[in-house]
Amino acid sequence: MEAYVLFSGGKDSSLSAIILKKLGYDVKLLTVNFGILDSYKYAQETAEILGLPHEVITLEREILEKSVDIILKDGYPSNGIQFIHKKVLEILADKYKILADGTRRDDKVPKLSYSEVQSLEMRKNIEYLTPLMGLGHRTIRKLVNEYFIISEKESEELPKSDYETEIRALMRLKGYDPLKYFPRHKQSRVIGLKKEI
Amino acid sequence: MEAYVLFSGGKDSSLSAIILKKLGYDVKLLTVNFGILDSYKYAQETAEILGLPHEVITLEREILEKSVDIILKDGYPSNGIQFIHKKVLEILADKYKILADGTRRDDKVPKLSYSEVQSLEMRKNIEYLTPLMGLGHRTIRKLVNEYFIISEKESEELPKSDYETEIRALMRLKGYDPLKYFPRHKQSRVIGLKKEI
Numbered sequence: 001m002e003a004y005v006l007f008s009g010g011k012d013s014s015l016s017a018i019i020l021k022k023l024g025y026d027v028k029l030l031t032v033n034f035g036i037l038d039s040y041k042y043a044q045e046t047a048e049i050l051g052l053p054h055e056v057i058t059l060e061r062e063i064l065e066k067s068v069d070i071i072l073k074d075g076y077p078s079n080g081i082q083f084i085h086k087k088v089l090e091i092l093a094d095k096y097k098i099l100a101d102g103t104r105r106d107d108k109v110p111k112l113s114y115s116e117v118q119s120l121e122m123r124k125n126i127e128y129l130t131p132l133m134g135l136g137h138r139t140i141r142k143l144v145n146e147y148f149i150i151s152e153k154e155s156e157e158l159p160k161s162d163y164e165t166e167i168r169a170l171m172r173l174k175g176y177d178p179l180k181y182f183p184r185h186k187q188s189r190v191i192g193l194k195k196e197i
Numbered sequence: 198m199e200a201y202v203l204f205s206g207g208k209d210s211s212l213s214a215i216i217l218k219k220l221g222y223d224v225k226l227l228t229v230n231f232g233i234l235d236s237y238k239y240a241q242e243t244a245e246i247l248g249l250p251h252e253v254i255t256l257e258r259e260i261l262e263k264s265v266d267i268i269l270k271d272g273y274p275s276n277g278i279q280f281i282h283k284k285v286l287e288i289l290a291d292k293y294k295i296l297a298d299g300t301r302r303d304d305k306v307p308k309l310s311y312s313e314v315q316s317l318e319m320r321k322n323i324e325y326l327t328p329l330m331g332l333g334h335r336t337i338r339k340l341v342n343e344y345f346i347i348s349e350k351e352s353e354e355l356p357k358s359d360y361e362t363e364i365r366a367l368m369r370l371k372g373y374d375p376l377k378y379f380p381r382h383k384q385s386r387v388i389g390l391k392k393e394i
Contacts, residue, residue, distance in 0.1 A: 001339070019216065019219075019220065022216075022219040022220065023216065023219065023340065024340075024343065024392075098336075103331070105311075105314070105330070114302075117302070117333070121333055121335075127333060127335055127336045128333070129331060129332055129333075129336055130331035131328075131331050131332075132331060133302070133330045133331030134300070134326060134327035134328050134329060134330030134331055135326055135328075136314070136318055136324060136325070136326075138318075138324055139295075139324045139326060142198070143220065143221075146221065195221075
């Protein structure tokens with residue numbers, strides 16, 4: 001069974017992919033890009049480290065524009081990021097029958113509610129898997145530490161292949177300072193494996 | 198890392214155990230018993246099939262009595278089963294640092310809410326893992342079918358090592374008919390492996 005994992009090169013989507021691989025899925029990694037930056041290249045590097053096939057999905061820039069509009073209007077990023085994630089899942093669900101991502105139990109956004117998950121699966125006739133949903137942050141930290149060598153830095157200093165990297169880039173293009181909208185927080189990228197997966 | 202999985206011999210707790218084993222945990226299976234029946238023996242058989250160490254934890258019959266009181270008062274089993282599961286987790290969390298069970302995304306009871314999970318982990322300084330929480334019923338059915346040979350029958354005909362089997366026995370001992378309180382539903386037990394775990 002092929003499972004398509006939304007993949008940023010970060011520790012959560014990497015760990016999700018590993019769990020599904022260990023369960024016997026034929027895992028393919030998908031990185032979404034909106035044509036602002038070639039930031040998908042970081043996910044490509046991590047995919048190679050994990051030894052898993054990787055594909056870049058280019059979606060309409062309009063989705064990213066709308067997300068940035070929401071963030072500029074709100075003054076904070078959560079609704080804009082939630083919007084983009086739901087939109088991406090809706091689009092990919094038309095093509096891929098088993099979709100997964102790195103949503104964790106303790107995440108706030110992006111995260112689908114239980115009824116949104118049910119609705120997505122039923123309307124699109126797909127399976128949506130979130131293998132980290134039953135694990136707390138402490139458990140995930142220990143597993144990540146066991147499997148991965150990670151690079152951890154402030155968001156502005158560590159470009160990733162996630163929504164945020166292109167959102168920030170588009171904000172700068174439009175003359176806005178992302179630092180005024182995003183709280184300072186650490187990002188991490190998987191740059192090596194500590195044990196065989 | 199040792200992970201202790203609450204284990205009934207059913208497909209959900211078996212699949213949870215397998216996921217944790219594949220992730221690298223040193224998995225130990227725990228079956229709770231309240232001294233009414235020797236129903237733990239079914240879990241012992243399945244544990245042997247899975248090749249995982251198994252322990253029976255005998256807890257006070259009073260907990261089961263209280264659960265039956267709740268069910269008799271309510272006229273339906275969900276609150277009584279929820280009561281017993283939360284009580285069991287509270288007690289085991291004093292002894293085991295990493296506790297897991299087979300709670301699924303689409304389960305209603307027994308299931309801890311997000312704040313109950315947070316509270317359990319923080320108060321007891323443990324990790325509580327529910328590896329099936331990010332998987333829907335269709336995904337679980339496919340995985341179960343891939344890994345296990347199962348026996349599926351009506352509850353009354355398939356004794357298991359779960360709370361329900363002893364609850365039903367205690368109700369009968371007290372002169373009540375479990376069929377008037379439990380909806381008719383299928384139970385399943387893992388009786389063989391289809392592939393190596």
